[in-house]
Amino acid sequence: xxxxxxxxxxxxxxxxxxxxxxxxxxxxxxxxxxxxxxxxxxxxxxxxxxxxxxxxxxxxxxxxxxxxxxxxxxxxxxxxxxxxxxxxxxxxxxxxxxxxxxxxxxxxxxxxxxxxxxxxxxxxxxxxxxxxxxxxxxxxxxxxxxxxxxxxxxxxxxxxxxxxxxxxxxxxxxxxxxxxxxxxxxxxxxxxxxxxxxxxxxxxxxxxxxxxxxxxxxxxxxxxxxxxxxxxxxxxx
Amino acid sequence: xxxxxxxxxxxxxxxxxxxxxxxxxxxxxxxxxxxxxxxxxxxxxxxxxxxxxxxxxxxxxxxxxxxxxxxxxxxxxxxxxxxxxxxxxxxxxxxxxxxxxxxxxxxxxxxxxxxxxxxxxxxxxxxxxxxxxxxxxxxxxxxxxxxxxxxxxxxxxxxxxxxxxxxxxxxxxxxxxxxxxxxxxxxxxxxxxxxxxxxxxxxxxxxxxxxxxxxxxxxxxxxxxxxxxxxxxxxxx
Numbered sequence: 001x002x003x004x005x006x007x008x009x010x011x012x013x014x015x016x017x018x019x020x021x022x023x024x025x026x027x028x029x030x031x032x033x034x035x036x037x038x039x040x041x042x043x044x045x046x047x048x049x050x051x052x053x054x055x056x057x058x059x060x061x062x063x064x065x066x067x068x069x070x071x072x073x074x075x076x077x078x079x080x081x082x083x084x085x086x087x088x089x090x091x092x093x094x095x096x097x098x099x100x101x102x103x104x105x106x107x108x109x110x111x112x113x114x115x116x117x118x119x120x121x122x123x124x125x126x127x128x129x130x131x132x133x134x135x136x137x138x139x140x141x142x143x144x145x146x147x148x149x150x151x152x153x154x155x156x157x158x159x160x161x162x163x164x165x166x167x168x169x170x171x172x173x174x175x176x177x178x179x180x181x182x183x184x185x186x187x188x189x190x191x192x193x194x195x196x197x198x199x200x201x202x203x204x205x206x207x208x209x210x211x212x213x214x215x216x217x218x219x220x221x222x223x224x225x226x227x228x229x230x231x232x233x234x235x236x237x
Numbered sequence: 238x239x240x241x242x243x244x245x246x247x248x249x250x251x252x253x254x255x256x257x258x259x260x261x262x263x264x265x266x267x268x269x270x271x272x273x274x275x276x277x278x279x280x281x282x283x284x285x286x287x288x289x290x291x292x293x294x295x296x297x298x299x300x301x302x303x304x305x306x307x308x309x310x311x312x313x314x315x316x317x318x319x320x321x322x323x324x325x326x327x328x329x330x331x332x333x334x335x336x337x338x339x340x341x342x343x344x345x346x347x348x349x350x351x352x353x354x355x356x357x358x359x360x361x362x363x364x365x366x367x368x369x370x371x372x373x374x375x376x377x378x379x380x381x382x383x384x385x386x387x388x389x390x391x392x393x394x395x396x397x398x399x400x401x402x403x404x405x406x407x408x409x410x411x412x413x414x415x416x417x418x419x420x421x422x423x424x425x426x427x428x429x430x431x432x433x434x435x436x437x438x439x440x441x442x443x444x445x446x447x448x449x450x451x452x453x454x455x456x457x458x459x460x461x462x463x464x465x466x467x468x469x470x471x472x473x474x
Contacts (some may be wrong), residue, residue: 050286050374051401059299077402078375101405103340103375133404137287138315138340157289165314165372166287168338180394186423188451189291208292214425220294 019103027141028107032114032146036129040231045130047169048153048160050135053213057153057222058130059090060213066224067091068089072122074113074132076105083132086120092130093122105131106140107146118201128226135160141169149174149229151174156180156210160194168185176203177222178210240352246301262380265344269351269383273366274362280366282382284406286399287372290450292320294390294459295367296327297450301460304328309359310367313342313349320369321355329367330359341376342368344383365463374399378406386411386466393417393424393447397431406441414459415447436472 032043036043046054055075063070073094075083088094095116097109109133111130114123123129125187141150152173154162157180163170170176176199184190192210199206209225211218273280283291292312299308310331314319325331332355334346347368351360360366368384370377375448379389389410394417401409407413408464413436421427430449436443446462448455 049372049395050399051392079404080398080401082398082402099373101379103373119426134375135286136340136373136375138338138371139376142338149278155288155394157392157420158286161317161319162287164317165319183394183420183423186420 029144047149056213069127072126266381282384293450306364309363
């Protein structure tokens with residue numbers, strides 16, 4: 001993987017049989033976090049409903065960055081490697097994580113994927129490493145993956161009430177990206193201000209960026225947010 | 238609850254401590270199924286992503302039925318009773334099931350809710366009982382709730398690849414309702430035929446009904462499907 005991790009065997013982080021599931025996950029997430037920090041990689045855990053636009057956001061981000069920063073990603077899904085293939089076509093070295101029936105990624109899955117050939121080198125030398133989680137507004141929220149920040153992607157087509165109905169996910173978000181704003185004219189009753197109001201009720205310091213990955217509108221603001229989360233030692237931070 | 242169930246205490250169905258979680262669920266689901274059958278109630282497990290339009294589908298169904306059949310529902314969400322309130326305003330007696338952090342409904346939660354005041358009588362005397370599951374394309378698929386049929390609600394805004402990426406859910410569906418078709422003109426690359434093709438790859442006898450709950454277009458076809466699932470002894474069946 002890299003000199004910092006150097007573990008070769010991704011199962012090096014062995015867990016006591018008495019560790020609880022989440023405690024074991026936390027231990028492996030700590031290992032990932034140390035690795036990302038030591039490599040100067042900003043890792044982002046990207047969560048959201050199925051079809052909320054997580055992959056499209058990364059494609060739009062790659063277009064907006066025009067090669068100025070190095071990106072890499074893993075993409076979680078129950079089946080297929082469709083998203084990882086889309087990201088690779090967008091110029092982002094990517095590996096799929098197919099979970100079978102699991103509804104979320106855990107740190108062990110991410111660690112294992114980081115040792116996979118398509119991204120082993122890129123994951124240690126990139127500026128931003130995106131962990132595109134399984135599409136699910138519930139379970140992914142409770143698994144630490146060693147990320148620096150949680151970004152929740154919410155589409156305007158999902159309606160205004162999702163922050164209230166899925167408070168665990170939104171309360172853990174460092175940023176909510178509201179996608180598909182190009183569809184707002186066709187969605188009666190949906191407005192950015194109503195979503196922002198509901199978000200503020202579960203996310204005390206709510207940070208919301210609305211954009212359209214399709215038109216590119218406001219993707220630059222997400223890019224600015226990303227760049228502000230680079231390590232302090234970076235000359236561009 | 239009713240003469241058939243008569244259990245008073247919704248925890249009457251006690252489980253051996255050695256039962257597995259799913260085996261215990263199956264036991265309680267069997268109890269629910271017997272109850273629904275004996276009461277002549279057609280129970281539908283309505284699943285889909287957050288914001289796919291499950292509640293809107295039930296509102297549109299109530300409008301289309303114009304009081305000709307009796308409906309009742311429970312609505313699952315991590316927090317709030319917003320959906321149950323919407324359904325009540327649409328004339329559907331409803332009770333919320335707030336799951337806290339759970340990502341799905343299980344048979345025990347449904348059983349417990351059936352004994353709740355707002356729907357105790359309606360759930361035994363209605364024609365159609367809708368179990369609106371927690372918005373999630375993964376976990377709800379594996380919990381039997383005593384339903385007669387699984388209906389998966391998929392919005393056109395979620396893209397064409399969801400059947401391939403969430404095959405467990407779609408392979409268990411008796412019907413897929415494709416919602417928000419009014420938005421198709423604004424979604425490049427999304428078509429009903431592409432979604433149907435992908436569905437056929439995971440659902441050998443795929444049954445798809447596309448409709449718009451907002452405009453009412455084709456809701457009548459869903460109503461016809463519902464009526465075809467009434468008990469055989471019904472004069473309208």
